[in-house]
Amino acid sequence: MSKKQKKMLFRILLTAVLMVLLHFLPVAKLLRFLLYLIPYLVIGYDILIKAFKGVKNRQMFDESFLMAVATVGAMALAVAKDGDYTEAIAVMLFYQIGEWFQSYAVGKSRRNISELMDIRPDYANIEKDGQLEQVDPDEVEIGTIIVVQPGEKIPIDGIVINGHSSLNTSALTGESLPREIQTGEEVISGCINLTGILKIQTTKEFGESTVSKILDLVENASSRKSKSEDFISKFARVYTPLVCYSALALAFLPPLVRISLLGLSADWGDWVYRALTFLVISCPCALVVSIPLSFFAGIGGASNAGVLVKGSNYLETLSQTRYVVFDKTGTLTQGVFQVNAIHHNTLPEEKLLEYAALAESASSHPISKSLREAYGKPLERSRITDIEEISGNGVIAQVDNLCIAAGNAKLMKRLKIDYKDCHHTGTIVHLAIDGTYAGHIVISDIIKPHAKGAIAALKSAGVHQTVMLTGDTDAVAKQVAKELGIDVVYSELLPEDKVTKVEELLESKSPKEKLAFVGDGINDAPVLSRADIGIAMGAMGSDAAIEAADIVLMDDDPLKISKAINISRKCLRIVYENIWFAIGIKVICLLLGAFGIANMWLAVFADVGVMVLAVLNAIRALFVKKL
Numbered sequence: 001m002s003k004k005q006k007k008m009l010f011r012i013l014l015t016a017v018l019m020v021l022l023h024f025l026p027v028a029k030l031l032r033f034l035l036y037l038i039p040y041l042v043i044g045y046d047i048l049i050k051a052f053k054g055v056k057n058r059q060m061f062d063e064s065f066l067m068a069v070a071t072v073g074a075m076a077l078a079v080a081k082d083g084d085y086t087e088a089i090a091v092m093l094f095y096q097i098g099e100w101f102q103s104y105a106v107g108k109s110r111r112n113i114s115e116l117m118d119i120r121p122d123y124a125n126i127e128k129d130g131q132l133e134q135v136d137p138d139e140v141e142i143g144t145i146i147v148v149q150p151g152e153k154i155p156i157d158g159i160v161i162n163g164h165s166s167l168n169t170s171a172l173t174g175e176s177l178p179r180e181i182q183t184g185e186e187v188i189s190g191c192i193n194l195t196g197i198l199k200i201q202t203t204k205e206f207g208e209s210t211v212s213k214i215l216d217l218v219e220n221a222s223s224r225k226s227k228s229e230d231f232i233s234k235f236a237r238v239y240t241p242l243v244c245y246s247a248l249a250l251a252f253l254p255p256l257v258r259i260s261l262l263g264l265s266a267d268w269g270d271w272v273y274r275a276l277t278f279l280v281i282s283c284p285c286a287l288v289v290s291i292p293l294s295f296f297a298g299i300g301g302a303s304n305a306g307v308l309v310k311g312s313n314y315l316e317t318l319s320q321t322r323y324v325v326f327d328k329t330g331t332l333t334q335g336v337f338q339v340n341a342i343h344h345n346t347l348p349e350e351k352l353l354e355y356a357a358l359a360e361s362a363s364s365h366p367i368s369k370s371l372r373e374a375y376g377k378p379l380e381r382s383r384i385t386d387i388e389e390i391s392g393n394g395v396i397a398q399v400d401n402l403c404i405a406a407g408n409a410k411l412m413k414r415l416k417i418d419y420k421d422c423h424h425t426g427t428i429v430h431l432a433i434d435g436t437y438a439g440h441i442v443i444s445d446i447i448k449p450h451a452k453g454a455i456a457a458l459k460s461a462g463v464h465q466t467v468m469l470t471g472d473t474d475a476v477a478k479q480v481a482k483e484l485g486i487d488v489v490y491s492e493l494l495p496e497d498k499v500t501k502v503e504e505l506l507e508s509k510s511p512k513e514k515l516a517f518v519g520d521g522i523n524d525a526p527v528l529s530r531a532d533i534g535i536a537m538g539a540m541g542s543d544a545a546i547e548a549a550d551i552v553l554m555d556d557d558p559l560k561i562s563k564a565i566n567i568s569r570k571c572l573r574i575v576y577e578n579i580w581f582a583i584g585i586k587v588i589c590l591l592l593g594a595f596g597i598a599n600m601w602l603a604v605f606a607d608v609g610v611m612v613l614a615v616l617n618a619i620r621a622l623f624v625k626k627l
């Protein structure tokens with residue numbers, strides 16, 4: 001509980017005690033009023049001040065204004081009739097209890113999100129003369145060697161140059177099993193080092209590291225409003241003044257009608273009381289509070305499961321997803337290729353692989369990484385110049401002053417090189433040296449273990465169609481699609497063809513059904529941003545993906561996609577429940593109030609009761625079953 005919340009709790013209790021005491025104190029008129037003023041001010045002074053400030057700034061129609069007018073009015077009525085002051089105080093009291101409750105709930109969901117925030121490292125250790133020195137992560141330059149001890153967070157992305165350990169990645173991925181890490185492997189900031197001491201050479205600045213990216217993203221998430229939230233704030237802008245004027249009309253019109261037309265007594269007190277009750281009932285707090293809170297809790301729950309949602313609007317869109325389009329490599333397959341065979345080589349196999357690895361030395365494409373891995377020896381980067389990567393084709397580079405081209409058939413055609421087809425099913429990397437064909441390397445990728453289950457899970461989550469787009473050959477694409485149960489495949493696409501395909505799909509569906517594109521962020525950033533909703537998976541390594549995607553899955557498990565959809569559905573269901581529940585009860589109470597059936601007690605119970613229930617319901621969005 002925060003200090004503010006404790007203070008409020010104290011005020012609530014004090015007011016309750018004072019009211020009970022005063023109830024048994026037999027005192028005369030004026031003194032009674034002055035004594036009752038004490039608990040009223042104890043509980044309501046801040047609301048009165050807020051309302052006053054609102055009026056002064058000409059932004060008066062808010063909840064504080066409603067509450068202030070209603071309770072001041074009720075106090076005045078009580079003075080006039082020498083009646084009961086407890087009603088006005090009780091209204092304030094319950095309103096404050098509701099507010100307290102709500103701030104507690106907001107705090108609770110914020111804490112869930114801040115568990116993610118907890119990944120913010122406070123320092124980095126640098127070794128100096130055998131001593132560890134703690135420095136601000138912001139001041140660590142790229143290439144610096146930092147030391148991470150067991151129990152510490154990895155502050156900056158880098159490569160382990162010494163040591164092995166296991167890492168707790170749960171804050172990032174929602175994955176509870178520790179991950180083993182060896183010398184030579186890349187590590188990302190935000191993980192907690194569990195067992196061994198690691199020496200890490202940083203590859204990024206702190207500001208560009210995963211941890212900073214995630215924190216930025218989470219901090220900005222609540223600023224992107226969903227349509228429902230927009231609706232609520234627009235609604236409140238019209239609704240509150242409308243209610244105030246209605247209350248005014250209720251206070252004055254019936255008495256005037258009674259005097260002038262019917263010749264009866266005006267009954268001012270009665271009608272003013274009804275108007276005040278009407279004001280209390282109409283307070284839209286439950287809606288105004290619980291809708292953003294539901295989204296907030298939904299985003300918090302999702303992040304706890306390793307799904308980063310960049311804003312409430314995306315949660316809303318995701319819940320309406322009916323088409324899911326996948327990139328193949330790295331998304332449905334592991335993107336780790338194994339060399340199966342080398343054919344038609346004019347050079348020794350080892351030499352061919354060496355040239356391929358050298359030419360691919362600068363690319364982040366999974367194929368390049370795999371070829372470098374297969375070659376296995378360190379690469380002398382000074383041997384390579386003039387690297388040109390052609391998306392969806394391959395690379396061309398100068399190695400030892402030879403022009404090496406490595407890529408698919410498209411690249412060979414483009415360079416007008418006579419290449420040999422391969423009878424194997426697999427991804428083929430053709431090589432040409434100085435314009436002459438030098439053979440090809442057959443590589444194959446492995447389907448991710450959960451990919452098949454993920455497609456099935458999407459189907460049962462109500463997705464109508466799954467589509468796979470790939471730049472790979474038709475044979476490989478069909479094989480993968482068949483194995484996974486994907487409905488439609490398009491193969492041999494260039495990255496720009498993928499955009500065109502997604503646009504075609506976007507046009508052919510109805511606007512209510514949303515299309516999600518899932519990619520790994522390597523050369524598919526344009527598609528990610530073109531789809532109704534872009535989902536990047538395992539994007540922790542790729543900045544472009546984090547930028548371009550609307551939803552980032554922290555690890556690369558495709559099962560997370562259906563999970564994200566289910567989280568969003570649950571959240572939206574809660575939002576709608578709250579909207580209908582709150583508006584429904586309001587309307588009923590308003591009618592009862594206008595006809596004089598509901599008194600102020602019922603009003604305040606309805607108001608606070610609805611709010612408490614709506615807030616409790618909103619909090620449900622926070623709880624997400626782990627995979």
Ligand code: ADP
Nearest residue numbers: 328329363365367392393394407408470471472
């Ligand atoms: P996808 O991710 O859908 O498999 P990409 O656009 O990443 O498609 O790649 C399509 C094809 O282009 C690959 O299958 C490969 O044949 C070729 N290719 C792309 N980049 C490279 C590269 N760096 N080296 C070799 N071949 C590449």
Ligand code: MG
Nearest residue numbers: 327329330522
């Ligand atoms: Mg790709």
